[in-house]
Amino acid sequence: MPSAALPATRRDDYAALHESFRWDVPETFNLAEACCTRWARDPATAQRIAVHAEHEDGRRASHSFADIQAAANRLSRALRALGVGRGDRVAIILPQRIETVVAHMAVYQLAAIAMPLSMLFGPEALAYRLEHGGARVAIADEGSLDNLLAARGECAALETVIGVGAAAAGADHGWEALLAAGPADFTPEPTRADDGAVLIYTSGTTGQPKGALLPHRALLGNLPGFVCSQNWYPQDDDVFWSPADWAWTGGLWDALMPALYFGKPIVGYQGRFSAEVAFTLLERYQVTNTFLFPTALKQMMKACPRPAERYRLRLRALMSAGEAVGDTVFAWCREAFGVIVNEMFGQTEINYVVGNCAAQYDDGRLGWPARAGSMGRPYPGHRVAVIDDDGRPCAGGEIGEVAVCATDRAGHADPVIFLGYWRNEAATEAKYASHDGLRWFRTGDLARFDDDGYLWYEGRADDVFKSSGYRIGPNEIENCLLKHPAVSNCAVVPSPDPERGAVVKAFVVLSPGVARSPAADAALVAELQQHVRGRLAPYEYPKAIEFIEQLPMTTTGKIQRRVLRQLEAERATTPVSAD
Structure with a gap:
């Protein structure tokens, strides 16, 4: 198992945490x-x-x-x-x-x-x-x-x-x-700790879903991240709740199993999620720790901007993952709940490897400062790099693919890594790259490291696109749009264009109560375009905006941009009717 408890950290103890951490995974574990x-x-x-x-x-x-x-x-x-x-x-x-x-x-x-x-x-x-x-x-x-x-x-x-x-x-x-x-x-x-325990099918971006076989030890590999993202869990009287489906990694590995591992209660709610349900459960069970998808946080922010006026809450830790939270929601959580969102990054195959730990102590120091919009830093026990197409580590500031080493800094096997894809050895091997004697698990997600070792998400490899020669990721544009009061949610994808290759298009879900008519829609499109144009680079503003009732989402709360990309590609090849 991991060392019994991660040491109480001070603001600049991050490096010491990594240097002192050692995995201690027993041969038998259930x-x-x-x-x-x-x-x-x-x-x-x-x-x-x-x-x-x-x-x-x-x-x-x-x-x-x-x-x-x-x-x-x-x-x-x-x-x-x-x-x-x-x-x-x-x-x-x-x-x-x-x-x-x-x-x-x-x-x-x-x-x-x-x-x-x-x-x-x-x-x-x-x-x-x-x-x-x-x-x-x-x-x-x-x-x-x-x-x-x-x-x-x-x-x-x-x-x-x-x-x-x-x-x-x-x-x-x-x-x-x-x-x-x-x-x-x-x-x-x-x-044995290496025996298969859970077979979870990933949603996948192409082809049939793949079954990721996770061993018993994978829970141990999750624990440093869980402890950190929940601000040094467990503490006295901790109560956990998350709407994350227990059929998925986010609900099973990031909520249910670690809470039970530490002998603490978790709330299970059988019903549909809504902002009102979320606030009610947080109050009724005096929940201290939670995991909420950015989509859920956006709904809660729009439905109840000032929850302290209606609910008696005692949250002390909030983790989020799946999509970038964005600085608007980040700031709202700090103001509304009095806690800083700890964003986390992981996948079914290698969960809980990067994140934040904004643990507030009595002297006012942060245990691990979170930066709005950042995925965070690699958790203790995990060696993470940004690599190029050939598997070589990228220089600081360069965008590359996030990869997790099969071994930690001491050469011990990282217990968080899955056993492989069920009945699919070729797909398993395709997820790895080797360089300088090290074996790296490729995530398919793009990011860059800043000078302080924080990772900044740039999107899925297939979400990033070029327009007029500029490389564009959707997250920055989406976060900017979400700052406008008329926008409840949005997704940015490329729309094929014969001159530019592609133009930026935004699919926007409007906030309740926004007036709709052809004239009002046209005026709002122009207003949203100017909203982005005035805040981001000129080539990033959405040249096309479409209002829709809801975005296509996975069952784990992630926006399915590939569905929207495919829709735009099909529209571009479909002849316009003469009628």
């Missing part, structure tokens, strides 16, 4: 043991609340580590009786509910592999992942059962469907009946 069993086994912590569960219809319940362990033991026994063994894949298609937590612990105890899948997936998306991953058992509730059953015919390996709640009647086995059938004791299978 997620269920680390995140539940050890707390449930100890009489002093067995009855400690692990999960506060709330449904949007008003139902609420709190569950202790002992409760979760007993249920996980019963489910492990039931799954074993159904033939699930070491290395078998069990699909978990559930929202933020207590059964999701129990299912993960039960699968890990069996040395099987959990396959978390989003509730948003339709039959086709489910069928591909279930078949490709070879899932033997799938667990679903009433929100996902119909889509699962529709996909089942294409999944040759899928032998059993377990229904949770109202889904029990349409499944092979009901959750409650399965758990009631056996005793609440179970002897877990031993696992």
Whole structure:
């Protein structure tokens, strides 16, 4: 495991943190043991609340580590009786509910592999992942059962469907009946830290989704980043909440599992996200630590600019990732919540490798100053570089691809790095570059280092484009547009142009209450163009602006600019009707 606790840092202790940090990953390690069993086994912590569960219809319940362990033991026994063994894949298609937590612990105890899948997936998306991953058992509730059953015919390996709640009647086995059938004791299978634990399918930018196989040790690799981004978590009375889906890395690795690893409660909310729901949950459970996507923060900022006037909050740490927060939202969070946003960068394959730690101490010093708009600095234990197309490190200030070394500065293997893509060795190898005897994982994200070692995001490699010879990234333009009160959200992409190659185009979601008419729209377009022109370089202002109801988003809250790029490319090749 990582050293028991990262040392309390002073403002300029960043270099010392890296120099003193050493990985200490045990040969044997199991997620269920680390995140539940050890707390449930100890009489002093067995009855400690692990999960506060709330449904949007008003139902609420709190569950202790002992409760979760007993249920996980019963489910492990039931799954074993159904033939699930070491290395078998069990699909978990559930929202933020207590059964999701129990299912993960039960699968890990069996040395099987959990396959978390989003509730948003339709039959086709489910069928591909279930078949490709070879899932033997799938667990679903009433929100996902119909889509699962529709996909089942294409999944040759899928032998059993377990229904949770109202889904029990349409499944092979009901959750409650399965758990009631056996005793609440179970002897877990031993696992090595390098054994596969979780198979998560990435959304991908081209081709079919790829399954990233994560080992048990990956959680340990996440911990320095989690501790830092949550301002030296854990502290007394910490309570965590995030709307991030537990089926994705952001919800599973950045919220649920690390909170449980440290024996602290997390809030699970089963329902749709809204700004009002977010503020209500933060107040009701007196949440101290959270992870909120920039999209969520923008909604909250627009809906309630001054939350202190309506809600009693006690946030002490706020992490954000997925998109750049931007200085407008950064400043609002500092003013509205009294906390500085710790932006973080990671991916499913190598999560929590870069970020900030704006820990405020009694003497007023920042433990790790965050800079608005920066991805932050590499977290202790991770060696990060910006590399060129040939794998060579770029000079400071140069834009290149963010890459993570397979070993730390002491030559020890970085535990955060995934095992590889499921059934796709070629794709796994394509993610690596070698230079001077070091092996680097390529992220596909572009950034540059400043003189102080902070990384500044420049977009996905396929998001950056050229217009009239100028290299343009979308983030700076989007952040500028968001400062205008009429803009709720936006995305910038290239629009093909015969003279310039491409022009800057902005798709804009307007704030509620903005008046619409042809004349008003034309006036607002001109106003937004001048808004950007007066703040950025002349070649960066959007020469085309289109107002839309909503932006295409991934299930993890990221803007799908590639969808908009494709739309513009198709429009450019479609003949205009003569009618």
